[in-house]
Amino acid sequence: MKITSAQFAKGARGSDSIFEDGIPQVAFIGRSNVGKSSVINFLVGQNDLAKTSSFPGRTQKINLFLINKALYFVDLPGYGYAKVPNKLKDSLRAMVNWYFFVSNCQQKKLS
Ligand SMILES: Nc1nc2c(ncn2[C@@H]2O[C@H](COP(=O)(O)OP(=O)(O)O)[C@@H](O)[C@H]2O)c(=O)[nH]1
Numbered sequence: 133m134k135i136t137s138a139q140f141a142k143g144a145r146g147s148d149s150i151f152e153d154g155i156p157q158v159a160f161i162g163r164s165n166v167g168k169s170s171v172i173n174f175l176v177g178q179n180d181l182a183k184t185s186s187f188p189g190r191t192q193k194i195n196l197f198l199i200n201k202a203l204y205f206v207d208l209p210g211y212g213y214a215k216v217p218n219k220l221k222d223s224l225r226a227m228v229n230w231y232f233f234v235s236n237c238q239q240k241k242l243s
């Protein structure tokens with residue numbers, strides 16, 4: 133697939149109508165600082181569409197980028213090595229768990 137357009141769509145902290153709009157989602161998951169955001173930038177051919185950082189735990193939202201007006205790339209917060217307070221670490225973990233185990237179940241129910 134050739135990527136011809138890519139825009140930031142939304143940064144969500146949890147339940148949000150964007151997850152129910154029927155547009156397919158391709159999620160990037162992995163430990164903090166492994167290069168998830170960098171891979172997205174490489175794939176779309178833009179240097180700073182997804183914010184990258186050498187500081188593990190900088191991504192604190194579920195960021196969605198609309199690709200070719202047809203699907204989302206979903207840049208998830210990393211887990212594991214985030215150099216952030218434990219409370220924030222817990223909330224990042226809860227966000228990723230919610231994305232995988234709750235939001236997608238809601239989608240199935242809708243269709
Ligand atoms: N050496 C090297 N560093 C990379 C590479 N990809 C990303 N990085 C760096 O690793 C750090 C974390 O990258 P980022 O994409 O923000 O990781 P994320 O937390 O998984 O989204 C940043 O400082 C990047 O510049 C790579 O292929 N090689």
Ligand SMILES: [Mg+2]
Nearest residue numbers: 168169183191
């Ligand atoms: Mg990132």
